Amino acid sequence: MPPMAVSWRDKMQYELKNGGDTIKGIIIEGISVPVGTSPADVLYKAKQKMKRFGLPIGSLHFRLYKKSIDARKRDDIRVVYSVLGVAKEGTTLSSEAIARSGCKPYVENVLSITKGTTPLLARPLVVGAGPAGLFCAYLLAREGYRPLLIDRGDDMDSRVASVERFVKFGVLDTESNIQFGAGGAGTFSDGKLLTRINDPRCSFVLETLKDMGAPEDITLNAKPHVGTDVLRLVVTRMLETITQLGGEVMFRCRLDGIKRMTDGSFSAQTTRGDLSCGVIVLAPGHSARDTYAMLLREGYPLIPKPMSVGVRIEHLRQDMDEMLYGSMAGHPDLGAGEYHLSHTKGERGVYTFCMCPGGEVVAAASEENTVVVNGMSHRARNQTNSNAAVAVSVFPEDYEPYNGSDVLGAIEFQRRIERAAFVAGGKNYDVPVMTVGDFLGNKAGKAMADPTRVLPSYRGGNHFKVASLGEVLPPYVVASLSEGLRVFDKKLPGYAMPEAVLSGAETRTSAPVRIRRGEDFCALGYPGIYPCGEGAGYAGGITSAAADGLKVAEAIIAKYC
């Protein structure tokens, strides 16, 4: 049977004919315009540019393709567009003319899937309904493999309720929280979809999220974001679609063990009974510490990997927008300002991460007696503060004092910091905070000031305790943070303003381990077991986790019929 070519987006199909034949789509890049320029004017400018290149604009449909903000010159902020010209039905364009124009041919990502011939002894099991598990199960379901998707956490409504209980009353559900449940860790987030991986699957991820209800502009904006309020709807729709396509979804179902049967299939031991399955996709995310421990006990190839720890910094959104955009701050074309800062000294890097403009700091703990922070924004990004993680890179040798430099050492390293934050916060899931002024001034005890201008947003506000973050983080992390903040203040004057607030601790920036897998995407020495996504150490962020889920689904489809 010939390979089945799956074109992710028929309406964007373009054919590239070699040797002087026609190209039906081109991209014009670098259309730089003042803030507030209308899309019609941008398209007009692009058409003029094309005319100058002698390209037949009459035979093209035009639309905006990419949009980014160029704020390098604060007194002359520009919006930079790419425009896509699509050849009208029955018209073609010559590749020579395109080449002469310096424009880019638009090539459609066609990923072909070849179905395998090995019989699958039972349905595939996907463990974890985060972006990796969701997209893996979605593609398997679309291709008729009727996957069973399980998650230890709750479905969306119940999960939102348990998160709200924790925010309001400090009652933590260790199975259903900001890390665990429908949609995984990304559900209570800003839903930033930017990724550094250059993988054609990423456009499929964005298009699919759009099909599931995400805003149209996620394929236009260079830095797309969905917002937690919209993301929850998108995740719910995706789960429904997997079921409609013949899949099944089970919540409050935690994988606690894996048994290989004599016929080569598996029995997955879960909190909802043993499940028979042909293959198992392990997409548990970076916070499933008991699952890591179980895999280690069962001899799976886990290795520790570098990660980062630090704090979350908060500024008033207005202050941050002015720092970034000056007098243009607040312009609807710019939205809430985003930044990314980094500094490296010797081996250690310090960088800002997962910035949430107009968002809030969230209580991201998943274990009792620990305090963990992360960030979240709604689609509107209109809350009072803007926040970001400021993280310092740490390495396996740093885990040495905490149970050795092996896998469990990495987890223990995180846990010790999180417990110290719990204690420093007053042992009630309040967060320890410090002003940047006090932090850089090495203040402690009574010398520290209460936040005034910028109020911590953690757990809706009023759930913080002024405490020295030196009591929470290792000294080399504190030293790198101080240096980083001073350097960032030079790059973005005002960044280290004394009133800005630091909350601790940010420890779940990436997975502490990697589950080693081979070219067949199976765990080394464990055929039929597919480690996947961030928790397995192969992704960082929503889009790259989803893309890794697709890769694993393709590998399963390519092997099994």
Ligand SMILES: Cc1cc2nc3c(=O)[nH]c(=O)nc-3n(C[C@H](O)[C@H](O)[C@H](O)COP(=O)(O)OP(=O)(O)OC[C@H]3O[C@@H](n4cnc5c(N)ncnc54)[C@H](O)[C@@H]3O)c2cc1C
């Ligand atoms: C608060 C927050 C904000 C974030 N913001 C962003 C952002 O704006 N943009 C971005 O790109 N990234 C963001 N991230 C990171 C992003 O969410 C993750 O990189 C991504 O979700 C990883 O996807 P994953 O599917 O690999 O794992 P996860 O999303 O972590 O999903 C794993 C799932 O597996 C389940 N699970 C774990 N163990 C078991 C078990 N034994 N049995 C059954 N189920 C199990 C968990 O309940 C969980 O639902 C954020 C993370 C957090 C916590």
